Amino acid sequence: MVTLRDVARAAGVSLATASRALSDAPHVSPANREQVALAAASLGYRPHPAARALTTGSTGTLGLVVPDLANPFFAAVAKGVQARAHETGRDVLVADTDEDVTAEPDIITRLGDRVDGLVLCSPRLPAEALGALLAAPAADGRVALVNRETPFAPSVSFDLSDGVRQAVDHLRALGHTTVAYVGGPAGSWSDGERRQALAEVAVVDLGSFRPTHGGGVQAADLALAAGATAVLCFNDLVALGVLARLHARGVATPADVSVVGFDDVPAASLVTPALTTVAVPLARAGREAVDLLAGAARGGDVVPERRRLPVELVVRASTAPRDPRLADTTPGSSATAPATSPATIPRTADPEVVIR
The missing domain is CATH 3.40.50.2300 (Response regulator)
Structure with a gap:
């Protein structure tokens, strides 16, 4: 397994410089930054998710919560989410609530702590409970919905x-x-x-x-x-x-x-x-939900975007x-x-x- 130390050695720089260069931190010369990038590419180096989260504040991972992954409806949405996340260099963690509405809040909260953003597909929570969950500061700009609409998060639904x-x-x-x-x-x-x-x-x-x-x-x-x-x-x-x-x-x-x-x-x-x-268009909905996450940070009185796809x-x-x-x-x-x-x-x- 290639480590950051291997990259630093190949680039001829210190371990600290290699770390700053790969995390786009300041105070790294353009020449050193380019040398580190070339060394990382040639060695096939990939940052460990936990280490990347500590240095950049990003896990490079999205979460997807569905009621029943055995249902082909949700499997198709998951494929769309996965495909779009892969195109943008991110991984996807999937959680299945097994149609248990009482389990949804805990699953959403625990998964949300481990990812950069969440896609909630057909959440079963009542409107009031879902609104309270999405209105929390921790959810601001980090959640998009599929097949559900609410004033508190961007959504992709169907006509x-x-x-x-x-x-x-x-x-x-x-x-x-x-x-x-x-x-x-x-x-x-x-x-x-x-x-x-x-x-x-x-x-x-x-x-x-x-x-x-x-x-x-x-x-x-x-x-x-x-x-x-x-x-x-x-x-x-x-x-x-x-x-x-x-x-x-x-x-x-x-x-x-x-x-x-x-x-x-x-x-x-x-x-x-x-x-x-x-x-x-299930796969399309999954892809567009990932795109909505990229621009979901609301701030102020911005109304979350709603997209309704034709059927x-x-x-x-x-x-x-x-x-x-x-x-x-x-x-x-x-x-x-x-x-x-x-x-x-x-x-x-x-x-x-x-x-x-």
Whole structure:
């Protein structure tokens, strides 16, 4: 392992001069600074992060906090953060809260003490608690958000309202008049954004579900009970669970029920039928969050920057025109069985049971 002492010896300068030259400290002649830089490059020297932090006040490391790294949504954002950080010569430490909102503050605080800046992706904390955390002096200019907005930090989010409108307009154009919505976690900011858009159209609200395959499996039965001919899901994982449950119950997709997801994760195009979904630029959001950190120091009354990225509906095989001959038939039941009124469907605030 090449040490600073090796660099100093190769450059023909003292250890102290080599240290000052590599940390851009003053009182080093241009000739010595250049000689040290050449020696470091030729030897492949890289400063130890802890030593660099002591001399420059910078660790050269960013932190990323996500609710669930197993979810491909967050994995895609992480790849964007990692790619942009690498381009700027920095490393990334990743922390997974495992969807535990009570663990978030401690994880954010501990990781924040070890890095130059933090990217928080879809933090689950309530608005008041998140605001208090970000308003602290230690967080000033050191935090950027992805898929969440707050007055206290710069953010990159998505035009979720437009995505909902694109999906609903698509289903209406296919002749679907009973569209059900499978919501995400009750405290999810992005689910709230979707619901604001859904308030402008007539849909059957099935309630809040865990943003997993199992949550979709559970929701599918409620969608069928409501007589829905189309289902719009909080994310693609939920949509894949809906597809699986419909298949298990002998309900054809899209002949009987059309299904739309959200995010366009890789699996969306690999299943049968391929999933119609709203494509969200996840990796781009991660990259832009890193860029926001570079200019995030607020100071004074500067309003943190907000960026909303466009989304686009990707039509695949899981949606199709509603067959008018089935208009009086509840999917998955006999033609004589009456459909359950949407007004009577059970609503689930935060289901704990996951059918797999």
